[in-house]
Amino acid sequence: MFRHWAWQVRSRTQIILESQISWMVLALVALSFSMALALSIGSVPVRLSDLWASLVEPDHGLHAVVWNVRFPRILCALAVGSSLSVAGALLQTSVRNPLADPGILGVTAGAGVAALIVLLIFPGQMIWLPAAGFLGGLITTGITLGLSWSRTHDPGPLRMILSGVALQALLGAVIALLTFIFADRAPSFAAFIIGSLNGLGWGDVQIVFWPTFVGFILAMILIRPLNLLMLEDTAAAGLGLAVRRTRFLASCVAALLAAGAVSVAGLIGFVGLVVPNGLRILIGPEHKFLLPFSAVGGAILVVVADLVARTALAPLELPVGALLALIGGPYFLYILWAKLP
Amino acid sequence: MQFIWALRGAIGFAVLWFALAATAAEPMRVATLVPAVNPGFEADPARYEIVATVRRSMHAPPLVGQQDLGSPHAPSIELLVASQPDLVVGDASMHARLATQLEPLGLNVALVDTRTSDSLLAGLEQIAAQPPGSERLVEAAGQARRELKAQHLAKPVAVVAFFGVPGSFYLVSERWWLGEMMQQLGFENLVPDIPNERFPGLVPVNDERLALLRPEIVFLVTHGDPGAVSGEFQRMASQDGVWSGLAAPELGVHVLDPELFMATPALNAPSAARELVELGSGERP
Numbered sequence: 001m002f003r004h005w006a007w008q009v010r011s012r013t014q015i016i017l018e019s020q021i022s023w024m025v026l027a028l029v030a031l032s033f034s035m036a037l038a039l040s041i042g043s044v045p046v047r048l049s050d051l052w053a054s055l056v057e058p059d060h061g062l063h064a065v066v067w068n069v070r071f072p073r074i075l076c077a078l079a080v081g082s083s084l085s086v087a088g089a090l091l092q093t094s095v096r097n098p099l100a101d102p103g104i105l106g107v108t109a110g111a112g113v114a115a116l117i118v119l120l121i122f123p124g125q126m127i128w129l130p131a132a133g134f135l136g137g138l139i140t141t142g143i144t145l146g147l148s149w150s151r152t153h154d155p156g157p158l159r160m161i162l163s164g165v166a167l168q169a170l171l172g173a174v175i176a177l178l179t180f181i182f183a184d185r186a187p188s189f190a191a192f193i194i195g196s197l198n199g200l201g202w203g204d205v206q207i208v209f210w211p212t213f214v215g216f217i218l219a220m221i222l223i224r225p226l227n228l229l230m231l232e233d234t235a236a237a238g239l240g241l242a243v244r245r246t247r248f249l250a251s252c253v254a255a256l257l258a259a260g261a262v263s264v265a266g267l268i269g270f271v272g273l274v275v276p277n278g279l280r281i282l283i284g285p286e287h288k289f290l291l292p293f294s295a296v297g298g299a300i301l302v303v304v305a306d307l308v309a310r311t312a313l314a315p316l317e318l319p320v321g322a323l324l325a326l327i328g329g330p331y332f333l334y335i336l337w338a339k340l341p
Numbered sequence: 342m343q344f345i346w347a348l349r350g351a352i353g354f355a356v357l358w359f360a361l362a363a364t365a366a367e368p369m370r371v372a373t374l375v376p377a378v379n380p381g382f383e384a385d386p387a388r389y390e391i392v393a394t395v396r397r398s399m400h401a402p403p404l405v406g407q408q409d410l411g412s413p414h415a416p417s418i419e420l421l422v423a424s425q426p427d428l429v430v431g432d433a434s435m436h437a438r439l440a441t442q443l444e445p446l447g448l449n450v451a452l453v454d455t456r457t458s459d460s461l462l463a464g465l466e467q468i469a470a471q472p473p474g475s476e477r478l479v480e481a482a483g484q485a486r487r488e489l490k491a492q493h494l495a496k497p498v499a500v501v502a503f504f505g506v507p508g509s510f511y512l513v514s515e516r517w518w519l520g521e522m523m524q525q526l527g528f529e530n531l532v533p534d535i536p537n538e539r540f541p542g543l544v545p546v547n548d549e550r551l552a553l554l555r556p557e558i559v560f561l562v563t564h565g566d567p568g569a570v571s572g573e574f575q576r577m578a579s580q581d582g583v584w585s586g587l588a589a590p591e592l593g594v595h596v597l598d599p600e601l602f603m604a605t606p607a608l609n610a611p612s613a614a615r616e617l618v619e620l621g622s623g624e625r626p
Contacts, residue, residue, distance in 0.1 A: 043417040044419045044420060044423045062423075064422050065423050069419050069446070070419060119438065190414060196415060199438075199442040199443070200442065201445055201446065203442070315410055315411035315417040316412050317412065319415070
């Protein structure tokens, strides 16, 4: 009897696993396809037959465009999308709320203010951009969680959203103040405030790579605790999980990922809301799958959105942050009204 | 042996001379992210060739004859690199961050200060002083500067200037180039410098403050359709409200030519100043 039961569990798990793996293969193929598409389409036409040569041959006429401009921009889009999406998944589990997102909880705005301070006041110290962003994001996370938590109550969705909205308004005022004081430099950072990938190069790839890589590794290390966090706090604590510490660690990793993204692309929102929530419906809440899928899904979303942003009205470039908000805003309202009591 | 060395030297000198002559003959390829500087480079076609530039406004039609880089706020970097410019001219306040991103791509970027016509002309003079050098550009900038200084109103005129798109108006303070130019020309700006500006030098309209203003002349600068902006302004001023004091100033309400007044002019600054003085002195209806 026990053997039969064990066999059934194993075969079912295998079916699910196989199904997830095939989904992952499909997702990776979609990512590769979107990257190839983004690499071949742009203001400067590149024929498919020239694509490889323009990438690898420094003497090729289009090498400067494809290798120095388009390719690093796509890599940045990939890193930004992955980071924000995984950060969203971490925050949603950490606070057990589908509305949690680095943008809505003010993490992005906190990281943005800190990054803006570096850009405006210490323009020669760009190396500190991710560190400052991380610190800003972390402080904002702490304040949002602190405001929405109490000793007696769990963080309710309304309380958390209102805390995030209030904090965003406050940080918006700080940004307005900074742009007023540094009016002579502020127009240069208008795109940063809306969120844009225009002009990103290899230097920016270096800036965003390490926070994304380290953040993703740390998120994968947290898979089991994150799965336990989906249980009631008492049940999770009964299974040996330090609930508050795990929540704090997950929030720190989310802040690191969001900070990396913000430091190169500015205030891009809603990726962390749309992608993980959509994927939970498709592949379920198991973090072993949710996190890698979120990374790939977020990357596809931002790579494609940026492709649309730079080609829809070429040579005019639309800010990718505004395009993503057009997708994310209605989705946010849908979750708010359909999913919450 | 000495003859051979002398021959080698002569050939080497000749090659160098031809190379220098050929280099000098080729005009410098310039990409501009500030359309106002274009007339400056066009003044010396032997030294400069504008290969790429941005549009004055998002609604402007695509450029013909030069590579269209799109909007000055987010120019297409791909097209900029593909046009292979020797020099990229940008706005110090708008393109400071972009410059740090363009320099690793091997592009030579010069940022000009567009806060006033005077600083913009100084930026052009600095560029002209660098190799290959252009006496014509230096002369044109100097001439514009002299003509600008020669313009002045006979007596001060109280003015309020608005920067507007239909449905939205900003007051122009002295921190915007037009406010600074009006001050230099002898206008008395009734909105000299008030806080809460939305953009540098542009302040959201404060109805209470507006109710107290009694200008002798009103200027309207527009980003969009001049007719629509003017109509919207007249509609608001004709109602019995705080705008009514602006309805019929002594010297009229004037919609300024967007081509000349939408952004800081450089070599065209004397034309802009002349137009303001003529309107302010009542020479032009």
